[in-house]
Amino acid sequence: MSPMSSPLAGLRVLDLSRLLPGPYATLVLADLGATVDKVEDPDVGDATRHMPPQRDGEGALFYGLHRNKRSLALNLKTPEGRDALLRLVAQYDVLVESFRPGVMDKLGVGEAVLRAKNPRLIYCAISGYGQTGPDRLKAGHDLNYAARAGLLGYGGEPDGAPAFPGVQVADIGGGSLFALVGILAALHERERTGVGRFVDVSMTDGALAFLHLHLAARLFTGAEGTPLTRGREALNGGYPSYGLYRTADNRWLAVGALEPKFFGALAAKLGRPELLDDAYVPGEPGERVKAELKRIFESQPLAHWRELLAGADLCVEPVAEGDEVLSDAQLRARGLFVETEDAQRGIRVTHLLTPLRMGEVPLRPPPALGQHSRAILEAAGFTAEEIARLGV
Numbered sequence: 001m002s003p004m005s006s007p008l009a010g011l012r013v014l015d016l017s018r019l020l021p022g023p024y025a026t027l028v029l030a031d032l033g034a035t036v037d038k039v040e041d042p043d044v045g046d047a048t049r050h051m052p053p054q055r056d057g058e059g060a061l062f063y064g065l066h067r068n069k070r071s072l073a074l075n076l077k078t079p080e081g082r083d084a085l086l087r088l089v090a091q092y093d094v095l096v097e098s099f100r101p102g103v104m105d106k107l108g109v110g111e112a113v114l115r116a117k118n119p120r121l122i123y124c125a126i127s128g129y130g131q132t133g134p135d136r137l138k139a140g141h142d143l144n145y146a147a148r149a150g151l152l153g154y155g156g157e158p159d160g161a162p163a164f165p166g167v168q169v170a171d172i173g174g175g176s177l178f179a180l181v182g183i184l185a186a187l188h189e190r191e192r193t194g195v196g197r198f199v200d201v202s203m204t205d206g207a208l209a210f211l212h213l214h215l216a217a218r219l220f221t222g223a224e225g226t227p228l229t230r231g232r233e234a235l236n237g238g239y240p241s242y243g244l245y246r247t248a249d250n251r252w253l254a255v256g257a258l259e260p261k262f263f264g265a266l267a268a269k270l271g272r273p274e275l276l277d278d279a280y281v282p283g284e285p286g287e288r289v290k291a292e293l294k295r296i297f298e299s300q301p302l303a304h305w306r307e308l309l310a311g312a313d314l315c316v317e318p319v320a321e322g323d324e325v326l327s328d329a330q331l332r333a334r335g336l337f338v339e340t341e342d343a344q345r346g347i348r349v350t351h352l353l354t355p356l357r358m359g360e361v362p363l364r365p366p367p368a369l370g371q372h373s374r375a376i377l378e379a380a381g382f383t384a385e386e387i388a389r390l391g392v
Contacts, residue, residue, distance in 0.1 A: 006033020007358045011187075012091060014039065015069070016076075017098035018046050020142075020168055021126050021175030021203060023065040026096055028180055028354045030068035031361050037092075037376055038066065038367070039085070042073035042391065045369040056345070066366035067351065072377075073370030073392050080390055082108045088380050089114050094122040094183055098175075100139075101131045111198050121196040122186040126175050130202030142203070145170035149207035150228070154214070158231035174206025234258070240279050240290040241266075244319070249301035252319040255293070266314045270296055338363065 011034040015026040023038075023046070030036040040046055048061040055063070075081040086109065089095065095114065097104060104110045104125075111123045125131060128140040129148075146152050146169055147162075155163035182199035190196055208215070214233065218225050231237040237244075241263040245253045257263040260276060267275040275292060278285035297305065302318055309316055320328065326337060335357070339350045342365045351363055373392035382390075 005359055006362075008032040008034040011035065011093050013037070013094045013096065014089065014092040015096050017096050017126060019048060019098070019171075020065070021171045021179070022096045022098040023048075024172055024176040025124075025126070025179040025183075026069065027065055027067070028176070028356065029094075029183075031354045032356070032358065033362070034094075036069040037072050037372070038069050039072050039074050039076070040369055042075055042370060045071075045073075049369065056347070058345075063349070063366050064352065068362050068364050069367060070372035070376060071367035071370055073373045074390065076107050076109065084377070084382070084386075084390055085109050086113070086117055087382070088376075089121060090118045091380050092118070092121065093187070094124065096124045096126070096179065096183075098126045101125070101127055101136045115196065119195055120190060122183055122190065122199065123196065124179050124183050124186075124199040124201060126179050126201045126203065128202070129204050131200045140204075142168040142171045145174060145204040145207050148204050149174070150211050150215070151207055154211060154228055154230060154236055156230050157237070158229070160231070162230065169210065170203045170207040173210060174208075175201060175203040178206040178209070238282075238286075240275075240286055240293055243290070245294055245297040247297055247302045247305060248299060249303075251302035251321070253297055253302070253305060254317050254319055256315040256317070258315070262313075262315045265312065266309075266316060269309060269312060269314065272296070344368075 008029060011029070013026055013029055013034050013036045015022065015036055015038045017023055017026065026034075026036045026038070038046070044050070046062055046066075048065065049059045051059050051061050053060045074084055076085060089109075111125075114121055114123060127136070128145055129135045129138060140148075143152075143165075146165060149170065151165070151169060152162040155165070179199065179201045182201060186197040186199055211228075214228055214235070218228055235242060235258075239258065241255065241257045243255055245255060247253060255266070257266045260280070263279050264273070264276045267273050267279075272292070275289050279289050280286070305316075306318060325331065331337070336353050336355075337350055338353060338361075339348065340363050341347075342349050344365050349365075353361055370392055373390075374387060377387050377390070377392065
């Protein structure tokens with residue numbers, strides 16, 4: 001399949017973002033065929049280039065986030081670097097950055113300045129708390145944003161500690177994915193208006209979206225309702241039919257048999273059909289069912305439950321641990337893991353593809369720092385002397 005058949009072929013993205021939220025968003029755009037040029041500090045590049053784990057001295061996190069992109073080394077703190085960006089921006093459709101609010105303005109390349117150079121530009125800013133509000137300049141990371149948004153407080157055992165999410169829900173779910181929605185919506189609007197838009201993405205706002213179902217219901221019930229409660233509601237551990245159960249060999253089963261037809265079938269498989277009677281009764285009756293399920297599942301190892309429940313449509317799955325996900329037959333069939341040869345580095349690697357694939361996905365290896373600087377600048381009309389003054 002030719003590159004021009006990719007959904008975003010012809011779209012040009014200038015990526016000033018760092019670490020995870022912005023780079024994952026632009027990875028999805030690159031996998032869909034966009035030309036993504038990553039602007040990096042010429043001295044150190046993106047921090048993920050140097051973070052562990054590493055392979056042959058190269059950061060694995062950087063490798064996983066930056067395939068199909070080009071690298072432009074540009075020092076935006078110098079007048080020459082700033083002026084170069086102002087010239088370059090006219091060539092692009094989208095700019096993504098993840099600095100704290102106001103940093104781009106201090107560098108002299110804020111949204112208003114860039115918009116004057118390119119009125120069609122979609123400018124997407126990803127930050128922890130957004131561009132407005134009293135905490136807009138506050139430092140934070142994924143765990144902080146998930147805490148502020150109420151996600152941590154909603155998960156975990158009743159009266160116990162909040163559940164540690166283990167993955168970057170606010171970074172990717174709240175930041176990357178909402179940035180993608182905003183960028184694509186703005187591009188659609190630009191088709192009508194011919195004018196770009198500023199997209200303000202707050203990772204805390206985005207994390208709050210994961211509570212939408214529960215918090216919206218709470219707001220609707222008003223004073224008559226009860227506050228969101230950790231571990232006591234239908235979808236956070238309150239129902240026996242929707243929870244995690246340990247097995248005899250210290251593995252876990254995820255029971256998501258929320259509807260009575262599924263839980264009834266599960267109870268019958270376990271030889272305890274009467275458990276359905278109180279499975280949805282709050283308080284002591286439901287707790288007794290949960291305790292009995294706990295006892296039953298802890299009586300046998302995971303292999304026993306796999307065999308007993310195999311082929312049954314019950315909404316029960318083993319909790320994958322460690323590298324087990326890499327050999328999952330369903331994920332393999334979906335083509336999410338693709339092995340290729342990286343001729344540039346002389347190594348063989350397996351790529352984890354982004355979930356949305358519309359046609360053949362290019363798999364060009366991540367760039368070395370500044371690898372494409374000269375080609376990008378020459379294509380934008382910079383002379384050899386100007387490129388030399390930029391130090392690339």
